[in-house]
Amino acid sequence: MSTEIPLPDDVTAPYWAGTEEKRLLIQRCAECGRFQHYPRYMCTGCGRGDLEFVEASGEAAIDTFTVVHRPLPGFEAPYVVARVRLAEGPILLTNIVDCPPDDVACGQAVRLTWRPLEDGRHLPLFTPAKEG
Amino acid sequence: MTNVAIVGAAESDLGRTGKSILTLQAQAIPRALADAGLTLADVDGIATAGVSRFSATQVAEYLGLRPAWTDSTFAGGSAFEMYVARAVQAIEAGQASTVVISYGSNQRSARSRSLGGVKETHTPEAQFETPYGPLYPFSHYAMAAQSYLHKYGAARESLAEVAVAAREWALRNPKAYRYGAGPLTVDDVLGSDTVSSPLTVADACLVTDGGGAVVLTSLDRARDLRRDPVRVLGYGECTTNTSMAAVDDLTVTGAVESGRAAFGRAGLTPADVDVLEVYDSFTITVLLTLEALGFCGFGEAGDLIADGRIRPGGGLPLNTSGGGLSYNHPGQYGVLLLVEAVRQLRGEGGARQVEAGAATGAAPKVALAHGTGGILSTHATVLLGVE
Numbered sequence A: 001m002s003t004e005i006p007l008p009d010d011v012t013a014p015y016w017a018g019t020e021e022k023r024l025l026i027q028r029c030a031e032c033g034r035f036q037h038y039p040r041y042m043c044t045g046c047g048r049g050d051l052e053f054v055e056a057s058g059e060a061a062i063d064t065f066t067v068v069h070r071p072l073p074g075f076e077a078p079y080v081v082a083r084v085r086l087a088e089g090p091i092l093l094t095n096i097v098d099c100p101p102d103d104v105a106c107g108q109a110v111r112l113t114w115r116p117l118e119d120g121r122h123l124p125l126f127t128p129a130k131e132g
Numbered sequence B: 001m002t003n004v005a006i007v008g009a010a011e012s013d014l015g016r017t018g019k020s021i022l023t024l025q026a027q028a029i030p031r032a033l034a035d036a037g038l039t040l041a042d043v044d045g046i047a048t049a050g051v052s053r054f055s056a057t058q059v060a061e062y063l064g065l066r067p068a069w070t071d072s073t074f075a076g077g078s079a080f081e082m083y084v085a086r087a088v089q090a091i092e093a094g095q096a097s098t099v100v101i102s103y104g105s106n107q108r109s110a111r112s113r114s115l116g117g118v119k120e121t122h123t124p125e126a127q128f129e130t131p132y133g134p135l136y137p138f139s140h141y142a143m144a145a146q147s148y149l150h151k152y153g154a155a156r157e158s159l160a161e162v163a164v165a166a167r168e169w170a171l172r173n174p175k176a177y178r179y180g181a182g183p184l185t186v187d188d189v190l191g192s193d194t195v196s197s198p199l200t201v202a203d204a205c206l207v208t209d210g211g212g213a214v215v216l217t218s219l220d221r222a223r224d225l226r227r228d229p230v231r232v233l234g235y236g237e238c239t240t241n242t243s244m245a246a247v248d249d250l251t252v253t254g255a256v257e258s259g260r261a262a263f264g265r266a267g268l269t270p271a272d273v274d275v276l277e278v279y280d281s282f283t284i285t286v287l288l289t290l291e292a293l294g295f296c297g298f299g300e301a302g303d304l305i306a307d308g309r310i311r312p313g314g315g316l317p318l319n320t321s322g323g324g325l326s327y328n329h330p331g332q333y334g335v336l337l338l339v340e341a342v343r344q345l346r347g348e349g350g351a352r353q354v355e356a357g358a359a360t361g362a363a364p365k366v367a368l369a370h371g372t373g374g375i376l377s378t379h380a381t382v383l384l385g386v387e
Ligand SMILES: [Zn+2]
Pocket: A029, A030, A031, A032, A033, A034, A043, A044, A045, A046, A047, A048
């Protein structure tokens, strides 16, 4: 699995380093306060470059999703690919795991979980938040 | 309004051809020129994609030309609608007098299409999306469809209707891949294998070989040629994303902006359009595009297309060739939207010819061609008309 994820580049290195400690880092602009994901060299809100990585709360809601029935190599169908909106604002592409695909719904509250990669990094995934 | 017209249009061989990309290009271009009453010697502008890194250069050399203007903007299936805009500007500016827009693909014969898409490891998508296994482009359109159904409580059957109507048109087009395949029902679509929920294989466009070309020149010159000119009335485009998480709301596409620009330039509204050729990579693409272009309100496309309105004989004839769903989809289908729009405006549709008003029996006056490329990434609208 890890061999399929390209190595970090100059801008994304802190993001991937964070995953070694199971910390989901997203960028915040010191100028305009905007959060963004994926990491970039500049802020898409104001165009400036004074960006810091902050740890996301891990709380999110499913924006939309799809259950893949024809798996790509290395994947086992069915699996759930989803766009989740972090509490901080940005949308991430991810998988919804530890949940029957039929139970996944738009708007559902989800929380962060992690899958270890062979090289010490982790892949951020999401699972339905505990009810109540 | 512009002072440029399409004067020739043609398809290459279609379906499963066993021919190379450049062979298909070299079929389509001379056919379109012959349709216009022109020859290769008249061509001084070429716009094309999907051949190689140097697509327009490659085609120019293959044809033995030294064009004064080329464009190989890569924007997926909508590139050809963008080329119309660029060609109009080049002709009006005097940089070119006769522009050919062309395409060819042998993806079915060459088995070059894969569900995973093309991996470009230096892109952000490679680090932040491919680890999760989305099918490209299928899963993105599936997520858009899921969001649409959730947001509006829309009926899944409305998506299927797009494919059912496309098949009805294809049954009237001898060149359609599904000509002779028999009708498709809503139950057929819903009962087909799910690839990426909620979309089934029947919600997705074909994988075929194919290609086509259109020829543009100034309206003044067009009036002296053998065909009635099909005038470019307006154009517009909008580019929104390469990744699956970039757009905030998947149900509102860049066709909002491209359509507004095109209708504005043409001085027209959706009510003026007699026939629509709308990129149908997936059934959901058509619903989202109709809403974004203003043919109905957001969330209302299901009602708009109900009761057979987009089928043959309906009041909103759409994808009259059978579309990417049932006619042909050679990877970047946009050039064939233009070819079919021209055919309809010239009254050459044969068994599938649209009438402007059911009462009048006249050929349509205004056609809309709308291209969508990538994963709802690029959007380009062209309005065409005859006098
Ligand atoms: Zn900023």
